[in-house]
Amino acid sequence: MAEPFYITTAISYPNGRPHIGHAYEVIATDAIARFRRMEGRDVFFLTGTDEHGLKMDQAARARGISPRELADEMSSYFREMTGVLNISNDRFIRTSEPAHYEASQALWRAMAANGDIYPGRYEGWYSVRDEAFYDEKELVAGEDGQKLSPQGTPVEWTVEESWFFRLSAYADRLLAHYEANPDFIRPEGRRNEVVSFVKGGLSDLSISRTSFDWGVPVPDAPGHVMYVWVDALTNYLTGVGYPEDTEAYRKYWPADLHIIGKDIVRFHAVYWPAFLMSANLPLPSQVFGHGFLLNRGEKMSKSLGNVVDPMEMARTYGVDQLRYFLLREVSFGQDGSYSHDAIVTRSNADLANGLGNLAQRCLSMIAKNCGGVVPGEGAPAPVLDAAALLARVEEAMAGLAIHRALEVIWEGVAEANRYFADSAPWAVRKTDPAAADAILHATAEAIRVLAIFVRWAIPESADKLLDQLAQPADARDFAALAAPIAPGTALPAPQGVFPRWVEQEG
Numbered sequence: 001m002a003e004p005f006y007i008t009t010a011i012s013y014p015n016g017r018p019h020i021g022h023a024y025e026v027i028a029t030d031a032i033a034r035f036r037r038m039e040g041r042d043v044f045f046l047t048g049t050d051e052h053g054l055k056m057d058q059a060a061r062a063r064g065i066s067p068r069e070l071a072d073e074m075s076s077y078f079r080e081m082t083g084v085l086n087i088s089n090d091r092f093i094r095t096s097e098p099a100h101y102e103a104s105q106a107l108w109r110a111m112a113a114n115g116d117i118y119p120g121r122y123e124g125w126y127s128v129r130d131e132a133f134y135d136e137k138e139l140v141a142g143e144d145g146q147k148l149s150p151q152g153t154p155v156e157w158t159v160e161e162s163w164f165f166r167l168s169a170y171a172d173r174l175l176a177h178y179e180a181n182p183d184f185i186r187p188e189g190r191r192n193e194v195v196s197f198v199k200g201g202l203s204d205l206s207i208s209r210t211s212f213d214w215g216v217p218v219p220d221a222p223g224h225v226m227y228v229w230v231d232a233l234t235n236y237l238t239g240v241g242y243p244e245d246t247e248a249y250r251k252y253w254p255a256d257l258h259i260i261g262k263d264i265v266r267f268h269a270v271y272w273p274a275f276l277m278s279a280n281l282p283l284p285s286q287v288f289g290h291g292f293l294l295n296r297g298e299k300m301s302k303s304l305g306n307v308v309d310p311m312e313m314a315r316t317y318g319v320d321q322l323r324y325f326l327l328r329e330v331s332f333g334q335d336g337s338y339s340h341d342a343i344v345t346r347s348n349a350d351l352a353n354g355l356g357n358l359a360q361r362c363l364s365m366i367a368k369n370c371g372g373v374v375p376g377e378g379a380p381a382p383v384l385d386a387a388a389l390l391a392r393v394e395e396a397m398a399g400l401a402i403h404r405a406l407e408v409i410w411e412g413v414a415e416a417n418r419y420f421a422d423s424a425p426w427a428v429r430k431t432d433p434a435a436a437d438a439i440l441h442a443t444a445e446a447i448r449v450l451a452i453f454v455r456w457a458i459p460e461s462a463d464k465l466l467d468q469l470a471q472p473a474d475a476r477d478f479a480a481l482a483a484p485i486a487p488g489t490a491l492p493a494p495q496g497v498f499p500r501w502v503e504q505e506g
């Protein structure tokens, strides 16, 4: 039976439309999910929207609508984005769903039953933008001296009746867990930050609010809704059926991998495992904090006017062009920058000129000179060592070095292009047609291998290439690498798969 693999993105706040950072996260997670599927894993991939909390409440108020209306409207854009970007999620979760209320309340009850929840009064700093509490010592001074969160967002002094979670009791167990599971938090730099944060001592966490009601009601505590992060984190459990003992729950929990941005590592690597320990539930295997995407090196913000609609970008450049750019250009785990020039340069060089040109030249020769039938005899000469390439790609992906995996694959693209150019089948055909046929056969096979290799990153284009090679749907994963294309295979008329970007004149 295929080994299960449960992977998630963070769930986004639908207080506005999705931005390129949201697109980046869901594309990277999709690439990993597709990669594991191509290895034969039984993948469950969850994404969705995080709809409660003060930030949503305030955004709705500003527009004169209810938070539920705001969530309904904006969540639909996030869902639409998964379609536009060709995301292969198995479920899109909304935290306003009744099943999620049930899961959040069940988790709360489990933590309460363990003696970890007690009533009190919260007095401290809160950032609505981050939906986070901060200690005085964490705050930084803004330009005109006002206090800001470490993320640079405004904070307000908050005093409120609240339930507390006994987070302080978990510091030692958390540190022991990090120690025993060095890969629990990746990359290394984020892990170090978390370890030193926990070593600095943990305060108990305020986990309910009474000043507004847009949230999951706290069981048996009228007037209290859960702190948004308690219910938000629970989405990963709801997604596979908790609290019911469903088949999905048994198969997929604990999650293998939470992909999140660097700004929310603390919630996932400190609060979340502590909640799960308290509820006696198994912990996820890994939390990976990716970097931030910057617009030409600058932070995106509404005031700078550089917030880009990712769906618009996908329409402009092409879905796979955008996916490829983000996956190849940004070292996964680090911040990255995007610009029109960088996207165009990458997709022209690697997609249009690299893989596209090879396919176009080889397939049009087969159409023209071989009647559209794969020529050659027996097994093709191996242009690429697919098994060796796979081993290198697997190694990169084991550490989630997505950019590196693509770099290795494009070494293969370059090698195949070199082979084709050096072998010059168009010239060889004049004196030795059988030798020219053998070259085309070998090149067609190299294209097949490369199309399979890129399929998790640029699925639509890879499938078009595999369609052009008349490869059946069940011969497109890594297991199919070993079964070369047979001579005599009839191919459809070739079509360009990667259009070249040409700048419009003035």
Ligand code: ME8
Pocket: 009, 010, 011, 012, 013, 014, 020, 021, 022, 024, 025, 050, 232, 233, 235, 259, 260, 261, 262, 263, 264, 291, 292, 293, 294, 300
């Ligand atoms: O944090 N570049 O939601 P969110 C890359 N609801 N990634 C970015 C980014 C950027 N410029 N800006 C944001 C939340 N992100 C919570 C999560 S999970 C139980 C709850 C990432 O809409 C961010 O780091 O603010 C996060 O992983 C995701 O987008 C959603 O951010």
